[in-house]
Amino acid sequence: MMTNRSQKSQIDSPRPFRLVKFFSFTGLGLVLITTMVLSWVISNYAKKVMLERSESYSLLLAEHVNRQVFLQFVLPTALRYGEIALRNPTQFKTLDTVIRNTTEGLKVDSVTIFDSKENIISYSTIAEEVGVRNAGGKEYERALNGINSSLLMSSASLLNLLPGSEPISSKLMTYIPFRRENPLSERTDDIMGVTKVVQDLSDDMEAVLRLQLTIILVSILIMGTLFFILTQIVTKADQINEARAKERRRLEDKLLHAERLATLGEMVASVSHEIKNPLGIILSTAEILNKRLREQAPTSKHLAEIIITETSRLDDIVREFLDFARPQVLQFxxxxxxxxxxxxxxxxxxxxxxxxxxxxxxxxxxxxxxxxxxxxxxxxxxxxxxxxxxxxxxxxxxxxxxxxxxxxxxxxxxxxxxxxxxxxxxxxxxxxxxxxxxxxxxxxxxxxxxxxxxxxxxxxxxxxxxxx
The missing domain is CATH 3.30.565.10 (Histidine kinase-like ATPase, C-terminal domain)
Structure with missing residues (x-):
């Protein structure tokens, strides 16, 4: 029964600690996953806020460009030449000067003006794009209908931050209708064309990606540190648990051994008491026989002496048995x-x-x-x-x-x-x-x-x- 209890304790005792290790590492893994997801959400939110602000900025900038073009180019050119003809180098140069002066110092990559009658680029700060047809797409159509729209063209990911990878490219293109204004400087519903303002957001996008990468790396570093600490704690606890289990097994074995010895001691004490009394009789009889043999048969006295010697030795052995079976009270x-x-x-x-x-x-x-x-x-x-x-x-x-x-x-x-x-x-x-x-x-x-x-x-x- 003691053996069964010992085996049962050896089998069952590590289970709670294994559960603790399982839940500890599982919890740490869930925290790591949650942290990664949270970092992704934070970075995406930062990207969303950046795009919203950049889009608002682009709309204001495009409206500002439209107003300056109308006031500084359309009105003076119409009064002077009677019509707007950008094929005229003088008019084109005048428009180019107005737009560049308006956008100087601002975060503008390019400005493009589409014709209102057909999808063709009438003006662009990028000379190669002038005269290109069908470059406006759906955003051009929406702007002709009086709806502002934006389009993000981006090739940016965490992989672009690796050395030797392609540079991050992110451009926000904003399309707004170019409206005629009345003498009171109020916009009318008459759409003269479509203005496209392109912002280069590559630096901002790189900053967002670096923020995301920093959050991920810091999370991994913190989780790695926590994992290392937890591993050390679990290893130490495992060693302590194993030492305690070993000590418990030793004590159980010692207790079982003590129980056996106690039973053996009782048996030894009982047998020794039964043997000691006859030994005493044999020893005293042998001593009497030895005295008589000395007087009557001196040549045979050694036989009695052998009996006395061996009986005394057996009595010493029995006394040792009794000492073992009987608890000793130490006198310090x-x-x-x-x-x-x-x-x-x-x-x-x-x-x-x-x-x-x-x-x-x-x-x-x-x-x-x-x-x-x-x-x-x-x-x-x-x-x-x-x-x-x-x-x-x-x-x-x-x-x-x-x-x-x-x-x-x-x-x-x-x-x-x-x-x-x-x-x-x-x-x-x-x-x-x-x-x-x-x-x-x-x-x-x-x-x-x-x-x-x-x-x-x-x-x-x-x-x-x-x-x-």
Whole structure:
């Protein structure tokens, strides 16, 4: 059941975060699209306003040109020559002078006057267009009917802003009827021709396109920055989420392991209690038998001694089982770790001498007293020393050192290194399993223990304890 719950949490936990990532990036994409559309709308609105103002300006300009032509050319020429004949070079030159003086300094590309009787250009500031027929189109027809109209001829897009592309061309052509005026300078319905005024809006159109491009680039830059920031946040959050999921899985595994150990502990305690009582009887009986054999059969007393030795060893094993199954209540007192290590060495000295093991100490005398359960730590170090002796059956060197951690000055580091046979990879995986109590004791002191080993060269245990 615990396994199923663990698997379910591993599968389900990332889903909400994946939804957050999906909606975050989707929202960012929608914002980018909305921004692009908005920039397009803004630029089109700016283009529309520019065209409306340019058209209004062209209408006023065309009316102004019509009035000046009528006052400065039509009236004087009619009075002098009796008729308007632009085929006459003098009249043509006079009209050209009036129009150029009127449009000088204004944003006018060209001025063209069409005949009212047929679609032919009677005058143009562009000499090549004079006499061209059927160049007016629908706008000419509408102007003859008294309707003002405009036509935009433009080849402008964002691609024209690229280096090496064709220059932007945008011309606004405005057609208005050229009306006769009465003596009171009021326009009449008599249409004498059609005036076309051409404005070059290329610069204005380029400015609008550059505005549009600027809005798009700024939008992309802002969205790109936001996308980068969001990506970093999501990546960091993903890492945190993965770390939390990993930690949760570790805790679930640890809880499952603890539940198994608890069940195992109860079983061990029950079995150990059942075994301990008969062992006590066997041990006491063997001691009595040993005394009698000494008196009655001295040659057989070693049999009783074997029973006593093996029974005592089995009793020690059962006691270790009970210690594992029974929770330990730590009794913390202040003490020096160096002094505790010396006590363990003194207790183990006969074994060191017997097995031809040389002990070297490298203690940091500046270490301060730490809070510890001296009895439990004594047992932990004793187990490690016994393991070292067993790893050096032909003798060797046991090096013991204490120091302050280079990373955290409030940590004490104890190193126990032997020159024994080493620990194989198979046994390395089992070295800190239950009944190897050194790790449990050190962890109960908020410490840690690590081991490194090489076959044929020896093993090192690194224990780290807090000073406070």
């Amino acid at each position: 007192t202040k003490g020096l770790i160096n002094d505790l290590l010396v006590k363990v060495e003194q207790f183990m000295q006969p074994e060191f001498t017997k097995n031809q093991i040389t002990v070297t100490n490298d203690f940091n005398e500046k270490l301060k007293p730490i809070n510890m359960d001296q009895n439990l730590l004594y047992r932990a170090f004793l187990n490690l020393f016994i393991n070292a002796v067993q790893a050096m059956p032909e003798g060797g060197t046991l090096s013991i050192s204490t120091s302050l951690s280079t990373e955290e000055k409030k940590k004490v580091v104890i190193c126990i290194k032997d020159t024994g046979v080493g620990i194989s990879k198979e046994k390395m995986a089992m070295i800190f399993t239950p009944f190897y109590t050194a790790k449990n004791i050190i962890e109960e002191h908020s410490g840690s223990i690590t081991v490194t080993s090489e076959i044929g060269k020896g093993t090192s245990f690194i224990i780290t304890l807090a000073q406070q």
